[in-house]
Amino acid sequence: MVDKLTKLKKTHLKEMQRFVVIGGTLYYRSSDGVLARCLDQEEISTQMEEIHNAACGVEGPKLSRRLQRAGYFWLEMEEDAARLQKDCPQSRLEELELIDERREKAQINLLQYQRRVSRAYDKLVRPRTFQEGDMVLKAADHVMRGMHATKFVPNWEGPYVIKEIKGSGYCTLLDTNTGMTLPVTNIKYIKKYFS
16 A cells, blocks of 8 residues: 555645554545545455455445445555455345345335326316317317417317217317318317307
8 A cells, every 4th residue: 555655646645645654554534534544455355355244145335335434445445345246146136136126116206206296287187078069169280280380370260069979088070150070089179169
């Protein structure tokens, strides 16, 4: 660890200020001021194995965080801990189980959110009911196709009379002026006509 620090360039002086030697032992001062003992190569594998074996199979923070909490530090701690957990079959299995749990929680949260949105929407929606013989206006063709028309083109046509209501949300309209029956129209494209 000390060898790596001596090889650092002068541009790394700010980072070097985080290291302090107390009683012949090198420590790293974290951003919140907590000191962590720097480990050499022999201690790294020993401490990492020890903490991993104690925590393997136990739900909680990842290995690198556990090492930090134990008061240890080395420059490649995150990478080494991730590598060890990746190579451990038990850790991989836990990770897969954790992913499944998170996926299930996310699915439950999504369903709850969709129910809340649906309830909020249903509160605002007023159901429209039509009966045969009602006078209605029908949306113009450009509106039903989702196209834009010029400024003064009307968006509604009619009035028409509902001749027949089909159970599937469609109705047949009768043109009062010509007496002709129009093609089947979706109910969402009609609205009541008030004369």
